[in-house]
Amino acid sequence: MSARPASGNDTAAALRATAHRLDAEDPLRPVRERFTLPEDVVYLDGNSLGALPKAVPDRLARVVAHEWGALGIRSWTESGWWEAPERVGELIAPLVGAGPGQVVVGDSTSVNLFKALVAAVRLAGEGRDEVLVDSSSFPTDGYIAEAAVRLTGHRLVPVLPAEVPGRLGPRTAAVLLNHVDYRTGRLHDLPGLTAAVHEAGAYAVWDLCHSAGALPVGLDAHGVDLAVGCTYKYLNGGPGSPAFLYVRAAHQAAFDSPLPGWNSHAEPFGMRPSYTRAEGATAGRVGTPDILSLLALEAALGVWEGVDLAAVRAKSLALTDFFLECVDRYVPAGSLESVTPAAHEERGSQLALRTPRAAALMPRLIARGVVGDFRPPDILRFGFTPLYVGFADAERAARVLAEELGAGD
Numbered sequence: 001m002s003a004r005p006a007s008g009n010d011t012a013a014a015l016r017a018t019a020h021r022l023d024a025e026d027p028l029r030p031v032r033e034r035f036t037l038p039e040d041v042v043y044l045d046g047n048s049l050g051a052l053p054k055a056v057p058d059r060l061a062r063v064v065a066h067e068w069g070a071l072g073i074r075s076w077t078e079s080g081w082w083e084a085p086e087r088v089g090e091l092i093a094p095l096v097g098a099g100p101g102q103v104v105v106g107d108s109t110s111v112n113l114f115k116a117l118v119a120a121v122r123l124a125g126e127g128r129d130e131v132l133v134d135s136s137s138f139p140t141d142g143y144i145a146e147a148a149v150r151l152t153g154h155r156l157v158p159v160l161p162a163e164v165p166g167r168l169g170p171r172t173a174a175v176l177l178n179h180v181d182y183r184t185g186r187l188h189d190l191p192g193l194t195a196a197v198h199e200a201g202a203y204a205v206w207d208l209c210h211s212a213g214a215l216p217v218g219l220d221a222h223g224v225d226l227a228v229g230c231t232y233k234y235l236n237g238g239p240g241s242p243a244f245l246y247v248r249a250a251h252q253a254a255f256d257s258p259l260p261g262w263n264s265h266a267e268p269f270g271m272r273p274s275y276t277r278a279e280g281a282t283a284g285r286v287g288t289p290d291i292l293s294l295l296a297l298e299a300a301l302g303v304w305e306g307v308d309l310a311a312v313r314a315k316s317l318a319l320t321d322f323f324l325e326c327v328d329r330y331v332p333a334g335s336l337e338s339v340t341p342a343a344h345e346e347r348g349s350q351l352a353l354r355t356p357r358a359a360a361l362m363p364r365l366i367a368r369g370v371v372g373d374f375r376p377p378d379i380l381r382f383g384f385t386p387l388y389v390g391f392a393d394a395e396r397a398a399r400v401l402a403e404e405l406g407a408g409d
């Protein structure tokens with residue numbers, strides 16, 4: 001990073017004044033009131049575990065005491081538990097640019113990746129024996145892809161997203177890509193790569209863990225075939241909240257899940273010996289949904305009411321730009337390197353700064369109320385969640401980072 005030396009109090013006063021002005025002008029500022037945030041903490045880890053929406057505790061307490069405690073088994077019908085996976089899917093759909101009937105919630109991202117990838121290669125049919133997988137991906141994606149192709153008899157081809165167009169061909173069945181890299185924060189070209197995959201006659205599966213709730217995705221508009229994503233990151237569903245699966249309407253009739261449990265049966269209470277797939281996104285369900293987590297997520301999704309995703313994206317870029325500017329001013333040249341692309345069209349909603357001292361630094365930042373995380377071997381990650389992080393937070397985080405860097409080991 002081309003840092004200028006910290007020039008003391010004047011710099012800090014100017015940056016704080018800018019932060020104050022930007023916070024005052026921020027149209028999303030009131031949304032922060034929808035969250036419970038710890039006192040005096042700058043929470044920059046919403047890309048790992050989103051903050052607690054205020055509506056969740058009361059809703060969960062009522063689900064437990066009334067729906068479970070008082071109604072018991074009746075709640076599967078009377079409280080709408082049975083349809084919750086599809087109902088919550090409809091709340092997520094507009095956040096990822098999906099029309100109705102294509103998103104279902106349940107299981108973890110890892111499990112949904114398995115369903116999506118196997119379903120994609122089955123859609124591709126005979127004669128295509130290769131699956132391209134983003135080799136820079138979150139490890140679970142690679143593990144699951146490896147196990148999936150071992151079962152289906154395909155060959156795994158690890159590639160960087162930029163290499164995908166050059167590796168596509170008549171043998172490619174499916175391609176699994178991450179929208180935003182979990183480590184570097186790099187945003188990949190979903191429209192362009194999806195078009196290239198289709199050009200080759202293959203199917204595109206996208207992992208949206210670090211983009212759902214952080215920026216517009218446009219699944220329908222860009223022709224994505226299948227997609228999965230977490231709900232405990234930018235969607236604030238709580239620890240271990242169930243993931244989502246998108247199955248494009250055009251593929252639903254042929255969607256062949258490798259985990260066809262009774263919840264995806266056309267007539268689940270018919271208790272038939274043979275399997276008939278349900279219609280729509282329901283075909284992606286497996287077994288009994290985890291109702292408590294699912295209903296906590298449903299309550300959490302209320303924070304999106306009236307929120308414009310274009311405003312979220314604009315604020316995310318402004319916040320990350322401002323944080324980088326503050327780091328540039330406060331931190332001595334050469335002590336940090338940003339591995340997140342500077343270009344807006346290649347940036348997600350987190351910044352990754354590299355320093356050999358990262359492992360020792362992050363606990364010290366956390367002790368001072370600046371919560372980010374560390375990814376081996378040398379990356380400090382700072383997630384900027386526009387619904388509840390402000391510009392004064394960004395200034396303070398950069399200042400504390402500079403102070404701790406200057407303090408020596």
Ligand SMILES: *Cc1c(COP(=O)(O)O)cnc(C)c1O
Nearest residue numbers: 108109110138140182207209230
């Ligand atoms: C967070 C994340 C996951 C998490 O998977 P789980 O099965 O929900 O634990 C998977 N993939 C990516 C890219 C992630 O960022």
